[in-house]
Amino acid sequence: MTGSESVGKTTLGIQLAARYGVTCVAEFVRDYAAAKGAPLDFRDHGPIAKGQMAREDAHIAAAVARGDHLLLQDTDLVSTVVYCHHYFGRCPEFIEQAALARRPTHYLLLDIDVPWIADGIRDREVQRDEVQALFRTTLARFDAPVTVVQGTWDERLATATALIDSFIDTHRHG
Structure with missing residues (x-):
């Protein structure tokens, strides 16, 4: 899952992890910043x-040791690339290269059509459009497979589960 601040990545990750009985990798930067x-x-x-x-x-x-065929991530290095460019106008090349090399099978790009909620770390409420555009262009630049997830919280969960279910079904039969 990826996208601007306060779009429900953590919430959706927790819901999906519970539904599929797998792990959702927590975002590192939040712990680092705190x-x-x-x-x-x-x-x-x-x-x-x-x-x-x-x-x-x-x-x-x-996940490999458990035999899981699905691993969810509450963001990845694409977020680091995006925020480096957003805040500083540049990103270290090794981070860009690592983000591209570690690109997951598919991204769920959560849209900014839900209310922004302050949490003491988030600071980009008035720049959500700009940051979200950076996510879109970065994912396109990395030629990453993306599904945009929009709507209510229930609609977001339904979109994500339909996509994951189709991947699981393809993995089983293809």
Whole structure:
């Protein structure tokens, strides 16, 4: 799952993980920002990317060990790429390359058609359109397969489960 702030990625990830009995990899940057206790700067993006990759790798290894055929992610390195460009106008090349190399099978791009909710870390309410456009262009630049998820919370869940169900069915029969 990916998209701008406050679009329900974490909520949808928790719902889908429960429905399918799998793991949803939590977003690393949220923990990093809370631990830092100060505004992030450009130098933070290397440790953020490395922390995200380590978290993903640990969850991937555990999912493989359990025999899971599905792993959900509450964001990935695409978010780091997008926010580097948004805040600083540039992104370290190794992060861009890693984001492309680690691109998942499919992205659910959650739209900004739900209310923005402040949480003490989010700060882009008035720039949601701009940030969401960066997500769209970055995913297109990475030639990533994407489904846009819109509507009510129930409609978002229905869209996501229909897509995942079709992937599971294809995996079983194809």
